[in-house]
Amino acid sequence: MSDNLRHFSYIPMNEKSHENTYADIIMPVPLRRLFTYEVPQTMVSMIAVGSRVLVQFGAKKFYSGIVATLHHTKPINYDTKPICQVVDSTPIILPAQLKLWQWISDYYICALGDVYRAALPSGLKLESESRLISNPEFVADTLFDEKTEMVLNFVEQQKSCTIAELSQHCAPHNPLPQLRSLIEQNAIFISEELRDAYKPKKEPFYSVNEQYSSEDGLCVIMDKLEKAPRQLDTFMLLMQKLGGAYGIAKGNKVGRSELATDDRVSFPALKAIADRGFINIEQLSISRLKSDFEECEPPHQLNSAQQSALDAIHEAWQTKQVSLLHGVTSSGKTEIYIHLINEALREGKQVLYLLPEIALSTQITNRLRRHFGNSMGIYHSKFSDAERVEIWNKQLSSEPYQVIVGVRSSVLLPFHNLGLIIVDEEHEQSYKQQDPAPRYHARDVATVLAGLFKAKVLLGSATPSMESYINAQQGKYGYASLTTRYADIEMPEIIPVDMREEHKQRMSVGIFSSKLKEAIDEALKNKEQVILFQNRRGFSPYIECNDCSWVPKCNNCDVSLTYHKSTSQLICHYCSYTMGVPKVCPECGQPHLSPHGFGTEKIEEQVKSAFPEARVVRMDLDTARSRKAYEQIIGDFEAYKYDILIGTQMISKGLDFEKVSIVGIMNADAMMNMPDFRALERSYQLIAQVSGRAGRHGKRGKVYIQTNDIESPLIANVVRDDFKANLLWQAAERQQYHYPPYYRLIYLTVKHRTEVINRNAALMLANDLRAIFGDRIMGPQAPMVNRISNYYLQRIVVKMERSASPSTIKNIIMDKVNNLIGDQQWRNVQVVVDVDPN
Numbered sequence: 001m002s003d004n005l006r007h008f009s010y011i012p013m014n015e016k017s018h019e020n021t022y023a024d025i026i027m028p029v030p031l032r033r034l035f036t037y038e039v040p041q042t043m044v045s046m047i048a049v050g051s052r053v054l055v056q057f058g059a060k061k062f063y064s065g066i067v068a069t070l071h072h073t074k075p076i077n078y079d080t081k082p083i084c085q086v087v088d089s090t091p092i093i094l095p096a097q098l099k100l101w102q103w104i105s106d107y108y109i110c111a112l113g114d115v116y117r118a119a120l121p122s123g124l125k126l127e128s129e130s131r132l133i134s135n136p137e138f139v140a141d142t143l144f145d146e147k148t149e150m151v152l153n154f155v156e157q158q159k160s161c162t163i164a165e166l167s168q169h170c171a172p173h174n175p176l177p178q179l180r181s182l183i184e185q186n187a188i189f190i191s192e193e194l195r196d197a198y199k200p201k202k203e204p205f206y207s208v209n210e211q212y213s214s215e216d217g218l219c220v221i222m223d224k225l226e227k228a229p230r231q232l233d234t235f236m237l238l239m240q241k242l243g244g245a246y247g248i249a250k251g252n253k254v255g256r257s258e259l260a261t262d263d264r265v266s267f268p269a270l271k272a273i274a275d276r277g278f279i280n281i282e283q284l285s286i287s288r289l290k291s292d293f294e295e296c297e298p299p300h301q302l303n304s305a306q307q308s309a310l311d312a313i314h315e316a317w318q319t320k321q322v323s324l325l326h327g328v329t330s331s332g333k334t335e336i337y338i339h340l341i342n343e344a345l346r347e348g349k350q351v352l353y354l355l356p357e358i359a360l361s362t363q364i365t366n367r368l369r370r371h372f373g374n375s376m377g378i379y380h381s382k383f384s385d386a387e388r389v390e391i392w393n394k395q396l397s398s399e400p401y402q403v404i405v406g407v408r409s410s411v412l413l414p415f416h417n418l419g420l421i422i423v424d425e426e427h428e429q430s431y432k433q434q435d436p437a438p439r440y441h442a443r444d445v446a447t448v449l450a451g452l453f454k455a456k457v458l459l460g461s462a463t464p465s466m467e468s469y470i471n472a473q474q475g476k477y478g479y480a481s482l483t484t485r486y487a488d489i490e491m492p493e494i495i496p497v498d499m500r501e502e503h504k505q506r507m508s509v510g511i512f513s514s515k516l517k518e519a520i521d522e523a524l525k526n527k528e529q530v531i532l533f534q535n536r537r538g539f540s541p542y543i544e545c546n547d548c549s550w551v552p553k554c555n556n557c558d559v560s561l562t563y564h565k566s567t568s569q570l571i572c573h574y575c576s577y578t579m580g581v582p583k584v585c586p587e588c589g590q591p592h593l594s595p596h597g598f599g600t601e602k603i604e605e606q607v608k609s610a611f612p613e614a615r616v617v618r619m620d621l622d623t624a625r626s627r628k629a630y631e632q633i634i635g636d637f638e639a640y641k642y643d644i645l646i647g648t649q650m651i652s653k654g655l656d657f658e659k660v661s662i663v664g665i666m667n668a669d670a671m672m673n674m675p676d677f678r679a680l681e682r683s684y685q686l687i688a689q690v691s692g693r694a695g696r697h698g699k700r701g702k703v704y705i706q707t708n709d710i711e712s713p714l715i716a717n718v719v720r721d722d723f724k725a726n727l728l729w730q731a732a733e734r735q736q737y738h739y740p741p742y743y744r745l746i747y748l749t750v751k752h753r754t755e756v757i758n759r760n761a762a763l764m765l766a767n768d769l770r771a772i773f774g775d776r777i778m779g780p781q782a783p784m785v786n787r788i789s790n791y792y793l794q795r796i797v798v799k800m801e802r803s804a805s806p807s808t809i810k811n812i813i814m815d816k817v818n819n820l821i822g823d824q825q826w827r828n829v830q831v832v833v834d835v836d837p838n
């Protein structure tokens with residue numbers, strides 16, 4: 001890795017030098033290069049690597065960029081423009097972060113600007129629609145030339161306008177040179193959208209008017225309030241909150257939210273006291289971040305299996321950076337994490353605890369909060385941008401959160417002295433960002449980030465990814481395991497159900513096998529809960545004409561539309577194209593259109609008719625799109641407001657329900673038959689994770705797996721709870737067919753609106769690559785869905801030996817891609833690069 005990193009320079013600039021200073025800037029644009037600007041002499045002492053600067057980009061745009069390097073080398077082949085403004089007095093990107101950005105850009109073949117855009121909350125970015133404002137206090141030292149005068153007048157008249165408006169409506173042909181000089185002289189400000197975008201939260205603060213802040217003054221107030229007892233009472237409470245006479249003399253202030261915790265405080269009375277001039281009320285900024293958590297609990301005492309695992313992790317870390325904790329669900333992995341976090345905190349180190357989006361529920365954060373209280377911050381993509389700006393700034397400050405619990409993108413937060421990264425559910429595919437670039441894998445980025453700090457990494461899972469497991473087997477990673485659940489709760493019994501047999505014997509009821517039906521009846525009778533899993537939302541995957549087999553497809557994509565019964569719509573799950581259900585088949589005119597296959601919505605309908613007494617809730621992207629809806633459903637199910645929960649893989653992660661005794665996997669075949677080299681690895685993981693929801697407390701749970709493919713080795717492995725056998729079986733296939741983790745994969749997806757152009761461009765690129773890499777290049781081929789949102793897709797797959805130098809390969813690939821997209825003939829062809837695809 002380290003040889004890949006370009007070295008950003010932190011040498012202090014020699015201020016006496018008469019040489020010009022230049023800055024290489026990271027711009028928020030998808031180009032894989034830095035841009036050099038001149039640093040005006042007046043700014044040399046203010047500018048630093050990692051600060052934002054405002055620069056003109058192209059003819060019309062202004063952007064905030066990040067200073068990556070400072071140097072004295074004038075670029076040879078172009079004239080540099082000066083930097084307009086240094087936005088930050090201290091860097092907002094730390095040195096280690098810049099190195100990480102560079103690594104991401106090199107490894108995932110994307111622009112530094114892509115990483116910049118992904119990392120910073122929008123409140124810290126400044127894009128080109130910036131508004132210009134004239135400075136009312138500006139007095140010119142000299143007369144302006146005519147053009148400059150026109151620009152200034154225009155902005156003054158408009159009060160505020162965008163740079164685009166100025167260019168369009170102001171007389172000089174190109175007003176930007178004048179604008180730049182006006183900005184330099186502080187005659188015009190760029191009202192940074194960034195300052196507008198991020199607004200601190202405010203609330204009223206109360207303090208005693210300085211005139212009365214002595215003890216005598218306070219007596220005067222109390223005398224005068226004598227006749228208004230309500231005001232007097234409230235004033236006494238206020239005095240208390242301000243820390244008595246001593247606090248008042250110091251000028252203490254107290255916020256409304258704190259006063260409101262005491263319901264004896266009357267705000268109308270406070271207003272009246274303020275109107276009489278005794279106290280001041282002013283609006284002050286407050287933090288959005290909560291910090292009122294009570295005392296922290298110490299970690300629980302580990303049992304002996306957990307203690308041995310902890311010891312094994314420590315021992316592996318002596319010689320290895322990364323360790324894998326392979327522990328069955330409910331074995332106490334989280335308890336071990338809590339111990340390790342405590343150790344890191346005692347050494348004064350920061351900790352990053354990564355969780356996949358869907359596993360970051362209040363269940364886990366509340367549990368961690370009890371141990372880490374105010375030293376822990378949560379970073380979630382559903383947070384408001386303002387909150388994310390505040391977390392970013394707090395992490396830069398001298399009092400950062402010591403523990404960050406967050407999703408994928410929290411690997412991009414600033415850290416000062418990271419000591420430990422935990423990647424929980426490390427096998428989860430949502431750690432990989434699909435779109436847009438950077439298409440990074442947070443687990444892999446985490447190990448690089450840890451390397452920059454010489455920090456340790458713990459990967460945890462009940463079903464490790466093949467990548468990590470093989471790394472552990474080969475001794476690159478340490479390995480520790482927990483094979484039993486905590487407090488000897490038994491692993492669930494897994495019962496495969498042969499659906500072909502059920503159908504033949506006519507035993508099944510709709511989508512329920514007789515076995516599952518009986519088990520659910522029994523559970524409901526015993527007041528236990530049931531979870532039904534189906535990896536597909538909607539009512540049924542598609543509808544079909546019974547007479548001519550016509551299937552409605554998306555207009556923009558090459559996929560059949562999914563039938564949603566509750567809204568009576570056909571919806572494309574790729575682009576959201578929606579249409580009503582036709583009454584008759586448009587092909588043959590017959591009215592016999594019927595649903596095929598089934599999704600969660602259809603299960604819900606059948607559950608309601610098969611178990612009319614049961615209280616049923618469904619959780620999928622349609623019912624739990626917002627975080628709040630998601631937590632509501634989980635909370636209600638936990639509180640036993642429902643008997644049966646139906647869901648997609650949203651229900652499989654990190655949830656712990658007391659009363660669940662039965663889990664039904666409605667159709668295992670849908671997972672097993674996915675056209676994806678990871679399908680059987682994933683199916684095992686999903687089944688194991690969903691099974692982990694059964695029988696966590698109390699008696700042994702049962703998991704029913706309905707399948708048409710009862711002979712599949714996967715089913716046997718699941719029944720025997722033999723993770724290793726399944727993994728080694730799949731690993732052998734991967735090795736034989738040249739797939740990860742034995743080979744590196746890169747997908748090049750060629751996109752264009754016209755099918756033949758796209759096909760020909762892809763063929764040319766593939767041929768160019770094949771001339772160098774031979775049969776390591778596959779395709780081009782249309783992917784499973786070969787048109788999305790009106791773009792045709794062709795995929796080229798690159799398979800490389802692990803031993804080959806990744807940077808050399810990537811350089812060659814990018815040369816060829818750039819040749820292609822730079823060629824007039826292939827104008828508008830796009831190539832999406834995905835390294836280590838999911």
Ligand code: ADP
Pocket residue numbers: 300301302303306327328329330331332333334335336486
């Ligand atoms: P995992 O993370 O492997 O799924 P958890 O850490 O959530 O397992 O443990 C499962 C349950 O057992 C939790 O309710 C947890 O509080 C409890 N538990 C595990 N280890 C201990 C321990 N050493 N002391 C007390 N409770 C424990």
Ligand code: ZN
Pocket residue numbers: 545546547548549550585586587588589590
């Ligand atoms: Zn038809």
Ligand code: ZN
Pocket residue numbers: 554555556557572573574575576577788789
């Ligand atoms: Zn579509």
